[in-house]
Amino acid sequence: MPSKKFNTLVIKIGSSSLTDPQGKLDLKNLRRIASEIAELIQQGKKVILVTSGAIVAGSEKLGITKPKTIPEKQAAAAVGQARLMRQYEKAFEEFTLPVAQILLTRDAIADRERYLNARNCLTTLLKEMVVPIVNENDTVAVEEIKIGDNDNLAALTASLIGADLLIILTDVDGFYMKNEEGIPYLVPEIKKITEEVKEAAGHPSTQLGTGGMITKIQAAEICMDAGIYMAIINGRNPGLISKVLEGEKVGTIFIPKTTKLEARKRWLAHGLKKEGTIIVDPGAESALIKHGKSLLPVGILKVKGKFPAGALVSIADEDEKEFARGLTNYSSDELLPLIGKKGAGEVIHRDNLVIL
Structure with missing residues (x-):
């Protein structure tokens, strides 16, 4: 992985990398990471920072040990966000290097116009040598518009901007799996997310953050x-960010598919929430994957879920394994009577469809 590949980076700093053993904001580590990022920018790299730690910073200021209710978390986030930004500044x-605060929610990514506005804003900030610092807007986010964790937020930001690499700083050395004897070992490189990998990731469990390895x-x-590389490295060890860029084997590197999806396709694949599933026969699957055709009702076997026209839906094969996503021209109610019928209009136009 030559360093010239990685010109635009997103670096996500987890709560564990910003918190000391007493549960307080670790300013020393924050400053050390900032200095490493500043060095990259001075080398001509474009860097977007996605930060956790707002609730931790706010809880410390408010004297709350661990906020439990949503209003408590939102109050802590509101106080902590200002404190965190001041420290980054x-x-x-x-x-x-000036910094800029960018607060996002899912609807800013799901809405095409707002998505483009966010991308244009980030692009302009990077051009002006500003460090954009992204976080979820916890003070107003409700379940419907929450992304939910900063790992996914970082990945969506990387996809939005068309980054070359996402680096996630955490409190472990990378992604671990167990051998036949049950002994954990560090996986240096992953080319495919298999069921075995998902199982090894387990369930979200971290004292300070909202994610875990599964996110x-x-x-x-x-x-x-x-088409974006991703690395998981230890956020406590100095110099690792540069080592990743130099191609050294540190942490775990996730190798993407060979080609980058163009911007609209990236938005379709991950910017929106799926609202239903359309299951198709092998003929329709082949037409979509091999020949780049639109989806017609004749190839549909089943419709799952209730969704309006214009919704993002998953397209799955006979075994219900997802292989594509797209924007449907029909609601689920309109689609049900058309299943398997010839002569009806396109369900999903090929320009509104992405193969995964």
Whole structure:
């Protein structure tokens, strides 16, 4: 992996990398990471930072040990976001680099116009040598518009901007699996997210964050589908970011599919929430994958879920394994009577469809 490949980077700093053993904001590590990022920018790299830690920073200020209710978390995030930004501003000021705060929610990515606005804003900031610092807008986010964790937010940001590499800084050395004796070992490289990999990731469980290894694997899936490399490295060890860029074997590297999806396809694949599933026969599957055709009702076997016209739906084979996503021209109610019929209009036009 030559370093010239990686010109636009997204670096995600997890709560564990920003928190000391007492559960307080670790300013020393924050400043150290900022200095490494500043060095990359001075080398001509474009870097977007996705940061956790707002709730931790706010809880410390408010004297709350661990906020439990949504209002408590939102209050802590509101206080912590300002505190966190002030520390980043001070850290990057030493290198005469201005910072900008970008707060996102799922609807900013799901809405095409807002998605383009966010991308244009980030592109302009990078051109002006500003460090964009992205976080989810926890103070207003409700379940319907929550992304939910900063691993997925970082991957969606990387996809949005068309980054070359996403680096996730965490409190472990990379992704671990177990051998036949049950002994954990570090996996240096992953080219495909298999069921075995998902199983090894387990369930979200971290004292300070909202993710865990499973959300990092979800982030890797987004990146790999979009043609973006991803690395998981230890956020406590100095110099690892540069080592990843130099092609050294540190942490775990996720190798993407060979081609980058063009911007609209990336948005279709991961910017929207799926609202249903259309199961198709082998003929329709072949027409979509091999011949780049639109989806017609004649090839549909089954429709699952209730969705409106214009919704993003999953397209699956006879075994219900997803292989594509697209924007449907019909609601689920309109589609049901058309299943298997010839002569009806396109269900999903090929320009609104992405093969995964």
